[in-house]
Amino acid sequence: MRILVVHGPNLNMLGKREPAVYGLKTLAEIDALVNRRAGELGVEVTAFQSNGEGDLVGFLQDNDDADGLIVNPGALTHYGLSLRDAIASFAKPTVEVHLSNVYAREEFRHTSVIAPVALGQISGFGWRSYLAALDILVDVLKGGRQ
Ligand code: DQA
Numbered sequence: 001m002r003i004l005v006v007h008g009p010n011l012n013m014l015g016k017r018e019p020a021v022y023g024l025k026t027l028a029e030i031d032a033l034v035n036r037r038a039g040e041l042g043v044e045v046t047a048f049q050s051n052g053e054g055d056l057v058g059f060l061q062d063n064d065d066a067d068g069l070i071v072n073p074g075a076l077t078h079y080g081l082s083l084r085d086a087i088a089s090f091a092k093p094t095v096e097v098h099l100s101n102v103y104a105r106e107e108f109r110h111t112s113v114i115a116p117v118a119l120g121q122i123s124g125f126g127w128r129s130y131l132a133a134l135d136i137l138v139d140v141l142k143g144g145r146q
Helices: 027-041 053-062 074-078 081-090 128-141
Strands: 002-007 044-049 068-072 094-098 120-123
Touching: 002 027, 002 053, 002 128, 027 044, 027 128, 053 081, 068 081, 068 128, 094 128, 120 128
Parallel strands: 002 044, 002 068, 068 094, 094 120
Antiparallel strands: none
């Protein structure tokens, strides 16, 4: 079982970027934690970050044999329609994650164009959002949803 972990714009700056909002861990540290948990769960993860929406779309197209997706679309959450369409086309169980609680922030962050093509969303638990998403997604993929 292979799961894609996709990070959108500005998430390469984690650790330095608004640490009071996004925490102190770098993206590499988060990916390492996700990888370790994936190992415990017996699944493979492929992580990818880009600041460009087209690169994210291309990554999903190139990896359409994967079994599921964890995506933090960054600001593309709120307007990234080509990313949304790529996730719809990928058509595998998808969990949208956010480090911050987007609903406790500015109004423009309260709308997600990604949520309708995701199974669900985890928002507000910092790096733990990714680990929660992985646990849930693997459980779903192993047939634990019902
Ligand atoms: C974010 C929330 C978005 O609104 C923001 O643009 C980000 C990060 C989060 O993880 O909390 O870049 O997706």
